[in-house]
Amino acid sequence: MAVDVLLGLQWGDEGKGKIVDYLAGKYDVVARFQGGPNAGHTLEFDGIKHVLHQVPSGVFHPHIINIIGNGVVLDAVIFQDEAEKLLKYDIELTKNVYISKKTQLILPSHRALDAAYEASKGKNKIGSTLKGIGPTYQDKIGRSGLRVGDILSDDFQAKYDALVAKHREILGFYNYEEDFSEREKEFFASVEFLKKFKLVDSEVLINQYIREGKTILAEGAQGSLLDIDYGTYPFVTSSNTTVAGACTGLGIAPKNIGRVLGIVKAYCTRVGGGPFPTELFDQDGENLGVVGREFGATTGRKRRCGWIDLPAIKYVNDLNGTSELMMMKTDVLDGFETIKVCTAYKLKNGEVTETLPYDLEDIESPIYEEVQGWNCSLENVKSYEEFPQEVKDYVSYLEDKLSTPISVVSIGPDRTQTIMR
Numbered sequence: 071m072a073v074d075v076l077l078g079l080q081w082g083d084e085g086k087g088k089i090v091d092y093l094a095g096k097y098d099v100v101a102r103f104q105g106g107p108n109a110g111h112t113l114e115f116d117g118i119k120h121v122l123h124q125v126p127s128g129v130f131h132p133h134i135i136n137i138i139g140n141g142v143v144l145d146a147v148i149f150q151d152e153a154e155k156l157l158k159y160d161i162e163l164t165k166n167v168y169i170s171k172k173t174q175l176i177l178p179s180h181r182a183l184d185a186a187y188e189a190s191k192g193k194n195k196i197g198s199t200l201k202g203i204g205p206t207y208q209d210k211i212g213r214s215g216l217r218v219g220d221i222l223s224d225d226f227q228a229k230y231d232a233l234v235a236k237h238r239e240i241l242g243f244y245n246y247e248e249d250f251s252e253r254e255k256e257f258f259a260s261v262e263f264l265k266k267f268k269l270v271d272s273e274v275l276i277n278q279y280i281r282e283g284k285t286i287l288a289e290g291a292q293g294s295l296l297d298i299d300y301g302t303y304p305f306v307t308s309s310n311t312t313v314a315g316a317c318t319g320l321g322i323a324p325k326n327i328g329r330v331l332g333i334v335k336a337y338c339t340r341v342g343g344g345p346f347p348t349e350l351f352d353q354d355g356e357n358l359g360v361v362g363r364e365f366g367a368t369t370g371r372k373r374r375c376g377w378i379d380l381p382a383i384k385y386v387n388d389l390n391g392t393s394e395l396m397m398m399k400t401d402v403l404d405g406f407e408t409i410k411v412c413t414a415y416k417l418k419n420g421e422v423t424e425t426l427p428y429d430l431e432d433i434e435s436p437i438y439e440e441v442q443g444w445n446c447s448l449e450n451v452k453s454y455e456e457f458p459q460e461v462k463d464y465v466s467y468l469e470d471k472l473s474t475p476i477s478v479v480s481i482g483p484d485r486t487q488t489i490m491r
Protein backbone atom coordinates (compact mmCIF):
# COMPACT_ATOMS: atom_id res chain seq x y z
CA MET A 71 0.00 0.00 0.00
CA ALA A 72 1.41 3.37 -1.00
CA VAL A 73 1.62 6.59 1.01
CA ASP A 74 -0.17 9.58 -0.53
CA VAL A 75 1.49 12.94 -0.06
CA LEU A 76 -0.36 16.24 0.18
CA LEU A 77 1.70 19.35 -0.59
CA GLY A 78 1.19 23.08 -0.96
CA LEU A 79 2.56 24.12 -4.36
CA GLN A 80 2.91 27.87 -3.78
CA TRP A 81 4.27 29.86 -0.81
CA GLY A 82 2.11 28.18 1.82
CA ASP A 83 -1.42 28.75 3.11
CA GLU A 84 -2.97 27.12 0.05
CA GLY A 85 -5.63 25.38 2.17
CA LYS A 86 -3.76 22.17 3.02
CA GLY A 87 -5.38 21.79 6.46
CA LYS A 88 -8.89 21.95 5.01
CA ILE A 89 -8.15 19.25 2.44
CA VAL A 90 -6.34 16.93 4.88
CA ASP A 91 -9.39 17.11 7.12
CA TYR A 92 -11.71 16.62 4.13
CA LEU A 93 -9.84 13.56 2.89
CA ALA A 94 -8.86 12.16 6.28
CA GLY A 95 -11.92 9.92 6.59
CA LYS A 96 -10.47 7.75 3.83
CA TYR A 97 -7.14 7.19 5.60
CA ASP A 98 -5.97 5.20 8.63
CA VAL A 99 -2.96 7.40 9.35
CA VAL A 100 -2.09 11.09 8.85
CA ALA A 101 1.56 12.07 9.32
CA ARG A 102 3.37 15.40 9.37
CA PHE A 103 6.89 15.10 7.93
CA GLN A 104 8.52 18.55 8.13
CA GLY A 105 8.16 22.06 9.49
CA GLY A 106 6.88 22.97 12.89
CA PRO A 107 4.71 25.63 14.49
CA ASN A 108 5.49 28.03 11.64
CA ALA A 109 2.57 26.20 10.01
CA GLY A 110 -1.00 27.32 10.55
CA HIS A 111 -3.49 24.88 9.09
CA THR A 112 -7.12 25.95 9.25
CA LEU A 113 -10.08 23.57 9.38
CA GLU A 114 -13.71 24.60 9.54
CA PHE A 115 -16.74 22.44 10.20
CA ASP A 116 -19.92 22.60 12.29
CA GLY A 117 -19.49 26.37 12.48
CA ILE A 118 -16.16 26.11 14.34
CA LYS A 119 -12.78 27.15 13.03
CA HIS A 120 -9.65 25.37 14.28
CA VAL A 121 -6.08 26.40 13.52
CA LEU A 122 -3.46 23.69 13.99
CA HIS A 123 0.26 24.42 14.19
CA GLN A 124 2.00 21.28 15.45
CA VAL A 125 -0.68 18.69 15.38
CA PRO A 126 -1.54 16.79 12.16
CA SER A 127 -4.88 17.76 10.61
CA GLY A 128 -6.38 14.27 11.00
CA VAL A 129 -7.08 14.69 14.71
CA PHE A 130 -10.78 15.39 14.32
CA HIS A 131 -11.38 11.87 13.02
CA PRO A 132 -11.25 9.53 16.03
CA HIS A 133 -10.26 6.43 14.01
CA ILE A 134 -7.07 8.04 12.65
CA ILE A 135 -3.57 7.64 14.03
CA ASN A 136 -1.73 10.95 13.73
CA ILE A 137 2.05 10.90 13.57
CA ILE A 138 4.51 13.71 14.17
CA GLY A 139 7.44 12.47 12.10
CA ASN A 140 11.19 12.71 12.58
CA GLY A 141 11.43 15.50 9.99
CA VAL A 142 9.32 17.83 12.13
CA VAL A 143 10.63 20.37 14.65
CA LEU A 144 8.49 20.39 17.79
CA ASP A 145 7.78 23.20 20.21
CA ALA A 146 6.53 21.35 23.29
CA VAL A 147 4.91 24.49 24.74
CA ILE A 148 2.88 25.19 21.60
CA PHE A 149 2.03 21.49 21.33
CA GLN A 150 0.69 21.37 24.88
CA ASP A 151 -1.29 24.54 24.36
CA GLU A 152 -2.86 23.07 21.24
CA ALA A 153 -3.61 19.76 22.97
CA GLU A 154 -5.33 21.56 25.85
CA LYS A 155 -7.45 23.68 23.51
CA LEU A 156 -8.59 20.54 21.69
CA LEU A 157 -9.65 18.91 24.97
CA LYS A 158 -12.56 21.39 25.01
CA TYR A 159 -13.85 19.59 21.92
CA ASP A 160 -13.37 16.18 23.51
CA ILE A 161 -10.32 15.52 21.38
CA GLU A 162 -7.84 13.70 23.61
CA LEU A 163 -4.56 13.70 21.72
CA THR A 164 -2.73 11.20 23.95
CA LYS A 165 -5.00 8.56 22.42
CA ASN A 166 -4.22 9.04 18.76
CA VAL A 167 -1.11 11.21 18.35
CA TYR A 168 2.27 9.44 18.24
CA ILE A 169 5.51 11.39 18.23
CA SER A 170 8.77 10.23 16.69
CA LYS A 171 11.64 9.99 19.15
CA LYS A 172 13.80 11.46 16.39
CA THR A 173 11.76 14.68 16.13
CA GLN A 174 13.94 17.69 16.95
CA LEU A 175 12.96 19.86 19.90
CA ILE A 176 12.65 23.63 19.55
CA LEU A 177 14.16 25.22 22.68
CA PRO A 178 13.30 28.67 24.02
CA SER A 179 16.82 29.75 23.02
CA HIS A 180 16.14 28.70 19.39
CA ARG A 181 13.34 31.24 19.32
CA ALA A 182 15.67 33.90 20.69
CA LEU A 183 18.25 33.00 18.04
CA ASP A 184 15.61 33.29 15.33
CA ALA A 185 14.85 36.83 16.53
CA ALA A 186 18.57 37.69 16.76
CA TYR A 187 19.31 36.45 13.22
CA GLU A 188 16.31 38.28 11.79
CA ALA A 189 17.23 41.53 13.56
CA SER A 190 20.77 41.29 12.20
CA LYS A 191 19.51 41.01 8.62
CA GLY A 192 17.88 44.47 8.66
CA LYS A 193 15.90 45.13 5.51
CA ASN A 194 16.89 41.73 4.08
CA LYS A 195 15.10 39.86 6.84
CA ILE A 196 13.33 36.66 5.80
CA GLY A 197 10.11 37.53 7.58
CA SER A 198 10.39 34.39 9.68
CA THR A 199 7.47 33.42 11.89
CA LEU A 200 10.04 33.64 14.74
CA LYS A 201 9.10 30.21 16.04
CA GLY A 202 12.72 29.06 16.12
CA ILE A 203 12.47 26.91 12.99
CA GLY A 204 15.73 27.91 11.25
CA PRO A 205 17.97 27.66 14.35
CA THR A 206 16.48 24.27 15.30
CA TYR A 207 17.15 22.81 11.85
CA GLN A 208 20.62 24.39 11.99
CA ASP A 209 21.35 22.45 15.17
CA LYS A 210 19.93 19.28 13.63
CA ILE A 211 22.25 19.56 10.63
CA GLY A 212 25.09 20.70 12.90
CA ARG A 213 24.56 17.50 14.90
CA SER A 214 24.00 19.26 18.19
CA GLY A 215 20.20 19.30 18.42
CA LEU A 216 18.04 17.72 21.11
CA ARG A 217 15.47 15.16 20.08
CA VAL A 218 12.20 14.06 21.67
CA GLY A 219 13.80 10.71 22.62
CA ASP A 220 16.36 12.60 24.70
CA ILE A 221 13.72 13.69 27.20
CA LEU A 222 13.66 10.10 28.45
CA SER A 223 17.35 10.04 29.28
CA ASP A 224 18.86 10.90 32.68
CA ASP A 225 21.23 13.45 31.23
CA PHE A 226 18.55 15.49 29.39
CA GLN A 227 19.08 18.50 31.66
CA ALA A 228 22.84 18.38 31.11
CA LYS A 229 22.42 18.15 27.35
CA TYR A 230 19.95 21.03 27.48
CA ASP A 231 22.30 23.19 29.56
CA ALA A 232 25.22 22.54 27.22
CA LEU A 233 23.25 23.51 24.13
CA VAL A 234 21.74 26.60 25.73
CA ALA A 235 25.20 27.71 26.90
CA LYS A 236 26.32 27.55 23.27
CA HIS A 237 23.24 29.51 22.20
CA ARG A 238 23.95 32.18 24.81
CA GLU A 239 27.42 32.66 23.33
CA ILE A 240 25.94 33.16 19.88
CA LEU A 241 23.32 35.54 21.25
CA GLY A 242 26.14 37.49 22.91
CA PHE A 243 27.94 37.71 19.58
CA TYR A 244 24.79 39.27 18.11
CA ASN A 245 24.42 41.59 21.13
CA TYR A 246 20.94 40.20 21.49
CA GLU A 247 19.44 40.16 24.95
CA GLU A 248 16.28 38.31 25.82
CA ASP A 249 15.15 36.90 29.10
CA PHE A 250 13.63 33.54 28.19
CA SER A 251 13.61 32.13 31.73
CA GLU A 252 9.79 32.08 31.91
CA ARG A 253 9.63 30.22 28.64
CA GLU A 254 12.19 27.74 29.99
CA LYS A 255 9.89 26.94 32.91
CA GLU A 256 7.03 26.35 30.49
CA PHE A 257 9.34 24.27 28.31
CA PHE A 258 10.26 21.87 31.10
CA ALA A 259 6.61 21.57 32.17
CA SER A 260 5.67 20.78 28.57
CA VAL A 261 8.47 18.23 28.31
CA GLU A 262 6.75 16.39 31.18
CA PHE A 263 3.48 16.67 29.24
CA LEU A 264 5.15 15.08 26.20
CA LYS A 265 5.96 12.02 28.29
CA LYS A 266 2.23 11.21 28.40
CA PHE A 267 2.37 10.51 24.67
CA LYS A 268 3.46 7.45 22.75
CA LEU A 269 7.03 8.33 21.77
CA VAL A 270 7.84 5.96 18.95
CA ASP A 271 10.25 4.97 16.21
CA SER A 272 7.77 6.30 13.69
CA GLU A 273 9.78 5.14 10.67
CA VAL A 274 9.49 1.56 11.92
CA LEU A 275 5.80 1.97 12.69
CA ILE A 276 4.99 3.52 9.32
CA ASN A 277 6.72 0.74 7.41
CA GLN A 278 4.82 -1.78 9.47
CA TYR A 279 1.58 0.05 8.59
CA ILE A 280 2.56 -0.02 4.91
CA ARG A 281 3.07 -3.79 5.09
CA GLU A 282 -0.29 -4.19 6.86
CA GLY A 283 -2.00 -2.33 4.02
CA LYS A 284 -3.03 0.68 6.10
CA THR A 285 -3.78 3.85 4.14
CA ILE A 286 -1.47 6.76 4.96
CA LEU A 287 -1.59 10.44 4.09
CA ALA A 288 1.55 12.53 4.56
CA GLU A 289 0.62 16.14 5.34
CA GLY A 290 3.03 18.78 4.06
CA ALA A 291 3.49 22.14 5.70
CA GLN A 292 4.49 25.42 4.00
CA GLY A 293 4.70 25.22 0.20
CA SER A 294 7.09 24.02 -2.49
CA LEU A 295 8.31 27.56 -3.24
CA LEU A 296 9.50 27.78 0.39
CA ASP A 297 11.61 24.60 0.05
CA ILE A 298 15.13 25.00 1.42
CA ASP A 299 16.71 23.69 -1.82
CA TYR A 300 14.28 24.68 -4.55
CA GLY A 301 12.37 27.64 -3.11
CA THR A 302 13.12 31.34 -3.46
CA TYR A 303 16.31 31.07 -1.40
CA PRO A 304 17.17 32.65 1.01
CA PHE A 305 13.53 33.66 1.50
CA VAL A 306 12.46 30.12 2.33
CA THR A 307 11.88 27.93 5.34
CA SER A 308 14.52 25.47 6.58
CA SER A 309 13.07 22.13 5.50
CA ASN A 310 12.31 20.21 2.31
CA THR A 311 8.68 21.01 1.65
CA THR A 312 8.69 19.09 -1.64
CA VAL A 313 7.76 15.41 -1.97
CA ALA A 314 11.22 14.09 -1.09
CA GLY A 315 10.74 15.60 2.38
CA ALA A 316 8.07 12.97 3.01
CA CYS A 317 10.65 10.20 2.40
CA THR A 318 13.30 11.60 4.74
CA GLY A 319 10.83 13.06 7.22
CA LEU A 320 8.96 9.80 7.79
CA GLY A 321 11.32 7.06 6.66
CA ILE A 322 9.31 6.11 3.58
CA ALA A 323 11.06 4.59 0.58
CA PRO A 324 10.37 6.40 -2.74
CA LYS A 325 8.77 3.23 -4.14
CA ASN A 326 6.11 3.55 -1.44
CA ILE A 327 4.99 7.02 -2.48
CA GLY A 328 1.55 6.86 -4.08
CA ARG A 329 -0.51 9.83 -5.25
CA VAL A 330 0.93 13.30 -4.87
CA LEU A 331 -1.86 15.80 -4.20
CA GLY A 332 -0.92 19.38 -5.04
CA ILE A 333 -2.89 22.12 -3.29
CA VAL A 334 -3.06 25.48 -5.09
CA LYS A 335 -5.06 28.63 -4.63
CA ALA A 336 -6.98 29.87 -7.68
CA TYR A 337 -4.67 32.90 -7.30
CA CYS A 338 -1.53 33.24 -5.17
CA THR A 339 -0.34 34.63 -1.83
CA ARG A 340 2.88 34.98 0.07
CA VAL A 341 3.58 36.10 3.63
CA GLY A 342 6.99 37.36 4.71
CA GLY A 343 9.83 38.67 2.55
CA GLY A 344 11.15 37.57 -0.84
CA PRO A 345 10.30 37.83 -4.52
CA PHE A 346 6.72 37.33 -5.72
CA PRO A 347 6.54 37.99 -9.48
CA THR A 348 2.74 38.23 -9.78
CA GLU A 349 2.20 40.32 -6.64
CA LEU A 350 -0.48 42.99 -7.07
CA PHE A 351 -0.23 46.42 -5.53
CA ASP A 352 -3.54 47.67 -6.94
CA GLN A 353 -7.24 47.38 -6.11
CA ASP A 354 -7.35 43.80 -7.46
CA GLY A 355 -4.69 42.77 -4.94
CA GLU A 356 -6.57 44.55 -2.19
CA ASN A 357 -9.81 42.80 -3.17
CA LEU A 358 -8.18 39.35 -3.16
CA GLY A 359 -6.86 40.04 0.33
CA VAL A 360 -10.17 41.30 1.69
CA VAL A 361 -12.45 38.69 0.09
CA GLY A 362 -9.96 35.88 0.76
CA ARG A 363 -9.36 37.10 4.35
CA GLU A 364 -5.67 36.82 3.66
CA PHE A 365 -4.15 37.17 7.11
CA GLY A 366 -1.60 34.68 8.42
CA ALA A 367 -3.01 31.82 10.51
CA THR A 368 0.16 31.79 12.65
CA THR A 369 1.31 35.40 12.87
CA GLY A 370 -1.78 37.37 11.81
CA ARG A 371 0.33 39.21 9.24
CA LYS A 372 -1.31 40.50 6.07
CA ARG A 373 -0.57 38.14 3.19
CA ARG A 374 0.66 39.59 -0.09
CA CYS A 375 -1.73 38.72 -2.94
CA GLY A 376 -1.37 38.23 -6.69
CA TRP A 377 -2.44 36.18 -9.71
CA ILE A 378 -1.68 32.51 -10.18
CA ASP A 379 1.82 31.86 -11.50
CA LEU A 380 1.94 28.89 -13.91
CA PRO A 381 5.71 28.73 -14.61
CA ALA A 382 6.24 28.45 -10.84
CA ILE A 383 3.65 25.67 -10.51
CA LYS A 384 5.09 23.82 -13.55
CA TYR A 385 8.51 23.96 -11.92
CA VAL A 386 7.32 22.44 -8.65
CA ASN A 387 5.12 19.90 -10.47
CA ASP A 388 8.32 18.46 -11.92
CA LEU A 389 9.95 18.32 -8.49
CA ASN A 390 6.95 16.70 -6.88
CA GLY A 391 5.52 14.51 -9.64
CA THR A 392 2.10 15.96 -8.81
CA SER A 393 -0.62 13.44 -9.69
CA GLU A 394 -3.55 15.81 -9.28
CA LEU A 395 -4.29 19.37 -8.26
CA MET A 396 -6.90 20.67 -5.86
CA MET A 397 -7.91 24.26 -6.51
CA MET A 398 -8.71 26.26 -3.41
CA LYS A 399 -10.45 29.58 -2.73
CA THR A 400 -12.13 29.64 -6.14
CA ASP A 401 -14.96 31.67 -4.58
CA VAL A 402 -12.52 34.51 -3.88
CA LEU A 403 -12.52 35.21 -7.65
CA ASP A 404 -16.36 35.52 -7.73
CA GLY A 405 -16.27 39.29 -8.15
CA PHE A 406 -13.79 39.45 -11.02
CA GLU A 407 -14.92 40.05 -14.61
CA THR A 408 -11.62 38.78 -15.90
CA ILE A 409 -8.93 36.70 -14.25
CA LYS A 410 -5.27 36.97 -15.10
CA VAL A 411 -2.94 34.00 -15.34
CA CYS A 412 0.83 34.37 -15.55
CA THR A 413 2.13 32.09 -18.32
CA ALA A 414 5.66 33.47 -18.80
CA TYR A 415 8.05 36.13 -17.54
CA LYS A 416 9.76 39.02 -19.26
CA LEU A 417 13.26 39.23 -17.82
CA LYS A 418 15.20 42.43 -17.15
CA ASN A 419 17.61 41.46 -19.99
CA GLY A 420 14.69 41.52 -22.47
CA GLU A 421 14.31 37.75 -22.82
CA VAL A 422 10.95 36.03 -22.44
CA THR A 423 10.93 32.71 -20.61
CA GLU A 424 8.48 30.14 -19.32
CA THR A 425 11.10 28.81 -16.92
CA LEU A 426 11.74 30.05 -13.40
CA PRO A 427 15.05 31.98 -13.46
CA TYR A 428 17.75 31.30 -10.82
CA ASP A 429 16.99 34.66 -9.24
CA LEU A 430 13.37 35.76 -9.38
CA GLU A 431 14.58 39.35 -9.02
CA ASP A 432 15.73 39.01 -12.68
CA ILE A 433 12.07 39.10 -13.69
CA GLU A 434 10.93 42.50 -14.95
CA SER A 435 7.26 41.62 -15.29
CA PRO A 436 4.95 38.64 -15.57
CA ILE A 437 3.27 37.99 -18.92
CA TYR A 438 -0.43 37.37 -18.48
CA GLU A 439 -3.21 35.70 -20.39
CA GLU A 440 -6.74 36.75 -19.51
CA VAL A 441 -9.56 34.36 -18.79
CA GLN A 442 -13.25 35.24 -18.57
CA GLY A 443 -14.44 35.42 -14.94
CA TRP A 444 -17.84 34.05 -13.81
CA ASN A 445 -18.70 37.19 -11.90
CA CYS A 446 -21.33 35.58 -9.69
CA SER A 447 -21.50 33.83 -6.34
CA LEU A 448 -20.57 30.14 -6.15
CA GLU A 449 -22.13 29.89 -2.71
CA ASN A 450 -24.94 27.52 -3.65
CA VAL A 451 -23.00 25.20 -5.92
CA LYS A 452 -23.27 21.61 -4.71
CA SER A 453 -21.80 19.62 -7.61
CA TYR A 454 -19.28 20.17 -10.39
CA GLU A 455 -22.04 20.19 -13.03
CA GLU A 456 -23.65 23.21 -11.36
CA PHE A 457 -20.62 25.46 -11.85
CA PRO A 458 -21.02 28.30 -14.36
CA GLN A 459 -19.31 27.47 -17.66
CA GLU A 460 -16.59 30.06 -16.93
CA VAL A 461 -15.47 28.11 -13.81
CA LYS A 462 -15.29 24.90 -15.82
CA ASP A 463 -13.37 26.75 -18.53
CA TYR A 464 -10.89 28.11 -15.94
CA VAL A 465 -10.39 24.59 -14.59
CA SER A 466 -9.87 23.13 -18.09
CA TYR A 467 -7.53 25.96 -19.02
CA LEU A 468 -5.32 25.36 -15.96
CA GLU A 469 -5.39 21.59 -16.47
CA ASP A 470 -4.29 22.03 -20.03
CA LYS A 471 -1.50 24.49 -19.22
CA LEU A 472 -0.22 22.42 -16.30
CA SER A 473 -0.82 18.99 -17.89
CA THR A 474 -2.28 17.85 -14.56
CA PRO A 475 -5.90 17.04 -13.68
CA ILE A 476 -7.80 19.12 -11.11
CA SER A 477 -9.82 16.80 -8.88
CA VAL A 478 -11.28 19.20 -6.33
CA VAL A 479 -12.59 22.76 -6.57
CA SER A 480 -12.99 24.42 -3.18
CA ILE A 481 -15.53 27.22 -2.82
CA GLY A 482 -15.38 28.17 0.86
CA PRO A 483 -13.55 27.45 4.11
CA ASP A 484 -16.05 24.91 5.43
CA ARG A 485 -15.54 21.16 5.02
CA THR A 486 -18.81 21.00 3.07
CA GLN A 487 -17.76 23.68 0.58
CA THR A 488 -15.64 21.23 -1.35
CA ILE A 489 -16.64 20.11 -4.82
CA MET A 490 -15.21 16.79 -6.00
CA ARG A 491 -15.11 16.20 -9.70
Ligand code: GDP
Pocket residue numbers: 078082083084085086087088109110111112113114361362366367398399400401402480481482483484
Ligand atom coordinates in the same frame (compact mmCIF):
# COMPACT_ATOMS: atom_id res chain seq x y z
P1 GDP B 1 -2.79 25.96 5.02
O1 GDP B 1 -1.66 26.52 5.79
O2 GDP B 1 -2.40 25.51 3.64
O3 GDP B 1 -3.54 24.89 5.75
O4 GDP B 1 -3.82 27.17 4.80
P2 GDP B 1 -4.28 28.25 5.90
O5 GDP B 1 -5.21 27.61 6.83
O6 GDP B 1 -3.10 28.96 6.46
O7 GDP B 1 -4.98 29.32 4.97
C1 GDP B 1 -6.07 29.00 4.16
C2 GDP B 1 -7.24 29.90 4.56
O8 GDP B 1 -8.24 29.86 3.57
C3 GDP B 1 -7.92 29.45 5.84
O9 GDP B 1 -8.43 30.58 6.50
C4 GDP B 1 -9.05 28.57 5.32
O10 GDP B 1 -10.14 28.50 6.24
C5 GDP B 1 -9.44 29.31 4.08
N1 GDP B 1 -9.97 28.49 2.98
C6 GDP B 1 -9.63 27.24 2.61
N2 GDP B 1 -10.28 26.88 1.49
C7 GDP B 1 -11.05 27.95 1.14
C8 GDP B 1 -11.94 28.21 0.06
O11 GDP B 1 -12.14 27.42 -0.85
N3 GDP B 1 -12.55 29.44 0.05
C9 GDP B 1 -12.34 30.38 1.01
N4 GDP B 1 -12.97 31.54 0.90
N5 GDP B 1 -11.50 30.15 2.05
C10 GDP B 1 -10.86 28.96 2.10
Ligand code: IMO
Pocket residue numbers: 078081082083084108109110111196197198199200201203204290291292293296305306307308341342343367
Ligand atom coordinates in the same frame (compact mmCIF):
# COMPACT_ATOMS: atom_id res chain seq x y z
P1 IMO C 1 1.68 26.78 6.29
O1 IMO C 1 1.99 25.35 6.63
C1 IMO C 1 3.09 30.61 4.78
C2 IMO C 1 7.25 31.68 5.64
C3 IMO C 1 7.48 32.83 6.59
C4 IMO C 1 8.80 33.35 6.08
C5 IMO C 1 9.53 32.05 5.69
C6 IMO C 1 10.47 31.51 6.76
O2 IMO C 1 0.63 27.39 7.14
O3 IMO C 1 1.41 26.92 4.83
P2 IMO C 1 10.18 30.34 9.12
O4 IMO C 1 9.32 30.69 10.28
O5 IMO C 1 9.91 29.00 8.54
O6 IMO C 1 11.63 30.58 9.39
O7 IMO C 1 9.78 31.42 7.99
O8 IMO C 1 8.52 31.10 5.41
N1 IMO C 1 6.38 30.62 6.18
C7 IMO C 1 5.11 30.41 5.80
N2 IMO C 1 4.33 31.09 4.95
N3 IMO C 1 2.62 29.50 5.35
C8 IMO C 1 3.40 28.77 6.18
O9 IMO C 1 3.02 27.57 6.67
C9 IMO C 1 4.70 29.24 6.48
N4 IMO C 1 5.71 28.81 7.26
C10 IMO C 1 6.74 29.64 7.07
O10 IMO C 1 6.46 33.80 6.47
O11 IMO C 1 8.62 34.10 4.92
Ligand code: MG
Pocket residue numbers: 082083084109110111112367368
Ligand atom coordinates in the same frame (compact mmCIF):
# COMPACT_ATOMS: atom_id res chain seq x y z
MG1 MG D 1 -1.18 28.27 6.84
